[in-house]
Amino acid sequence: MQLRQPDDKKSLFSLYAQLVDAPQLVSLTDLSAARAWIQVAEEFQHPATLLAYETSLQLLIHHLAALPLLPQHLIILKERSASLAVDAFSACLRRGARVRAVELLEQGRSVFWSQLSRLRFPLDDVMASGPPGKLLADEFMHVASLIRIALDSSGADQHGQLCHLNLEMQRIIINIRELPGLSRFLLPSPFSDIRHAASGGPVVIVNASQYSCDALVVLLDRDPVHIPLQITLERVRDLSKEVNNLTVRAARANVTRELAAFLRKLWDLIVFPIVDFLLTTHPPQSRIWWCPTGEFSVLPLHAAGPFRNGQQNLPDLYISSYTSTLGALIRARRPAPSNSTTQGKRFVAIGQAKAAGKTELLSVGAELDVIRQRVDSLVAFTRIDGEESCISRVVEELRETEWVHLACHGFPNRTHPFESAFALHDGHFTIQQIIGCDLKNPQFAYLSACHTTVGDKDSPDEVIHLASAMQFAGFRSVIGTMWVVDDGETNKITSTFYKHMVDESGCLDHTRAAFALNKTMRSVKDLPLDQRILYIHLGA
Structure with missing residues (x-):
């Protein structure tokens, strides 16, 4: 931008600053003006850059708050908030404002989920x-x-x-x-509250912005630690395309060697600098949570490693989980309304082997048999498959159960994510239907279906996919998949996983899910590499 007179810049930024006092009912014009303010502020490296980002995020939330909470309004997020949160995070780190970086990212990610959560606060x-x-x-x-x-x-x-x-x-x-002590009701949380997400272990935010790529480690007892990453946004995008191509090819060819080389790249470019710091603060076999943004969200960070003789890969060092936001992790740890033992609790295993136009899943029946063998003596077990696995029955069972295992086809919709669905006997059980369920005490969900952590390709920071929908519905701990599940390999994984979900007292414990998944994937070494690393744990 060219400003002809010395006072032009001062006048321009004075005009933009008026957006700070914009009315509660915010127009699309206000949002466009705020984004223009950011662009000019970044160009001139103006002192008001952070204020521009803060104002733009606040205006976006005010605008969405006055809209009907409909999935079609996700288009507003695509058009008006693309990269807003990740660029704000980068701007804060470039100015040394690490605490503010966490607050703005938390405010600007998963905005649609945050608006919906108003109804369940x-x-x-x-x-x-x-x-x-x-x-x-x-x-x-x-x-x-x-x-x-x-x-x-x-x-x-x-x-x-x-x-x-x-x-x-x-x-x-x-x-x-206006009530005493409730002045921050439904307002963005300050860092003093957000940092409690790290109560069970560090949360590693990995952020990809056009201005910089960074990791920020959130710790419970000290300020966040900034780890600059020597990688560009364009390189991250190349890596996301590469892993997609590899996992597509894995269905018809052995890509173990190429995939190992890819995971070595992730280690060298992204994960090793983070682990190098973590080893100074947290002993091996501790839990860590990944909170990736943008294109980082499609990379299997949990599986990275040097893949060299005598060297440990990440799964050998730490037990990884994922979270979409720090607030989502805090909610996942909320106390259950009943005691935490499995006595008197219900486990529902749902299977559907057939879906229109799709290959029959030949191992679904055997998978449900394996689960019954593992858990039938520990919980009240219900099996639903074939013609019984209709949408109305599944919804009814979900409302009353604490644990659920879904074995069926998963259909991600990358352009209309609320239409992503599980294939049941009488149709698609969509994200929109899932989030409408009123569940009593959901604890754990295992999603044995393809692509359950694949969301909107144009708005990845909204984290709208099948696994996140199960989390929003209330499940504290979720196992999801990053790409295609090999139907022939599920039984061994499922059997081993549920064996490790039983604690020392002989009870199923949903808080063991990350440990059980890590233990399972390190023990089933005879499986193809793509199948050993496609499962991820989300939540507590």
């Missing part, structure tokens, strides 16, 4: 604040229920009704924030 503190709080909590739950009903309706006046209900919800939220 725990209202205990509100109700405990006295009669006014009890009244507002009742109003909140009533309007939230009306929004859910409207979301499930296809009436012509749906949009207008939802706009009215969302404005009513905003009024209730403002009134709740």
